[in-house]
Amino acid sequence: MTLRDVAELAGVSSRTVSNVVNGYANVTERTRLRVQQAVDQLGYRPNVLARNLARGRSGQIAVVVPYLDTPYFSELLQGIIRAARVQGYNVLIDQTDGDREHERMLINHGSSRLLFDGVIFSPLGLSQQALADRDPDLPLVVLGERVSDGTFDHVGIDDVTASRQATEHLLDLGRTRLAAIGDQPYETGEAAQLRTRGFREAHERRGLPVREDLVIGTPRFNRVDGAGAMAHLLDRDDPPDAVFCYSDLVALGAIHTLVGRGLRVPEDVAVIGYDDIEDGRYSNPPVTTISPDKEMIATTAVERLLLRIGSATAPPGLELRAPHRLVVRESTAGRRAG
């Protein structure tokens, strides 16, 4: 099914069909109707990629994430790809491994403009300042724990509040020795620091001291980090009776260690995660978590990026907050049947 088939049926030239399909003005209303009828009758769908190339745009947006094997990003990408396809955009994905130079190249290098019309970017290695020093003409939407400086949009949830609520949930269960797994007290660990701040706020509000020896740092938010940190915590004289994990993967690793040592979750140790990935819904026990509205984050990021791509002058950068909720499952709230 090609442009030529449509042209033949409508009795016009291929160029006329192209003009109609692309919405150009130089076509009479009568011709437009005739072409549209032929398009409908044949079920013709224009090749968006070819059309965009002719217009001097790639028709592609790039999504740049630190790690593709992190289920949180994989799930977010589903929503981004869906939202972009509806608008005729193809999505290309790049993984940075959190490498600072690779990230810098992506937001600075003019030649990448041949490939992408804009970038949805989840930085890990780059600081806030390095983000500000980027190519100013590149349409950019940032995910994760950064703050908009007014030149790009930032989409995320309120991590401090969410982390405070997660911690309050553990305190509400009557637990008294709370651990936190995932702190990263250095420049590029901003995401982790927001969660630690929420953990502290929950304690402060109840007038309880934070058990500083139970706040454990991890290099990443993976299963192996959670498993190792939990083993470390269990070797203490006075181990925790509840753990706030900074991701569901960390929680799954922590549970793996607990079960392996013959401890019961949640009876002996309650475990809460963060991200609401599918793994945590099917694990044994299923994991209580903070659930960000990923669909909202994805569609908002795509909408804002396409707005930037389509604007002659760059719109002001906004801080956009997606909602989140606490999802209580068996890892804190009881025992499953069986």
Add this chain to the structure above:
Amino acid sequence: MTLRDVAELAGVSSRTVSNVVNGYANVTERTRLRVQQAVDQLGYRPNVLARNLARGRSGQIAVVVPYLDTPYFSELLQGIIRAARVQGYNVLIDQTDGDREHERMLINHGSSRLLFDGVIFSPLGLSQQALADRDPDLPLVVLGERVSDGTFDHVGIDDVTASRQATEHLLDLGRTRLAAIGDQPYETGEAAQLRTRGFREAHERRGLPVREDLVIGTPRFNRVDGAGAMAHLLDRDDPPDAVFCYSDLVALGAIHTLVGRGLRVPEDVAVIGYDDIEDGRYSNPPVTTISPDKEMIATTAVERLLLRIGSATAPPGLELRAPHRLVVRESTAGRRAG
């Protein structure tokens, strides 16, 4: 650190530095040495993307997979990205959702050649014939359950043998009512059919009949498919005492249902998966599985693709088999401590 800094230190023009870095011949040996010393002293690394664009190549390869949220593909992608980066190639990833038209566009449309020098492709919607009808100039390496027609390379494991071994493992445990979850008896279900064939072969070799009513089809290889199929199997009068799942995700879904119904894994029902994803190593119980050598698949795919990209005449398409092994864990082999 730019080309200009190197030029200044070496006392030559930027163009001369560029010629040296790109390996062009029009530079004297003495100048080459001087530039190389300045490059080493400053730790300058040339911008590969810009260099490749100047050469009329994008320096990018595309990896096209059906679903990014499948951990098997995410893990494979890690190896592909690593192997490509070592060769100075950037990797762009595209998700097709298994959509036949999207897949066809990617391997047929000339305009995509502006973006990629070649494609590593895991088809789902496209049949073997549609693969053969592609743009013949596009360097292509295929993953998954297809067969090379001599014009592209295919990298995979021996799925029939691996599936036979998985089934034999269950029979060796003395189990007698074996179920299989994941069959797809239609044109694009070739991957699933190879696994069913291995399941049958194991029975035939022992002179045992296949319990046809326990071979369950699923639309995908996900947790939700495994959970639903397992529920269906447990509602039989004569439920299985062992299950061969066509992916680890299916196995995790099946275990979720078994635990929810108060059954013990493996005492009541032994469960084996396929893919050896990280989730299965940390689950409760950990999942016995077929482990493909993903690192070998990834590096072989990249090597063959770059060979094709660099060849003036296309090399013959090869069938390349990566090794696999059976990894026995608690979901078939016993009870964990605790």
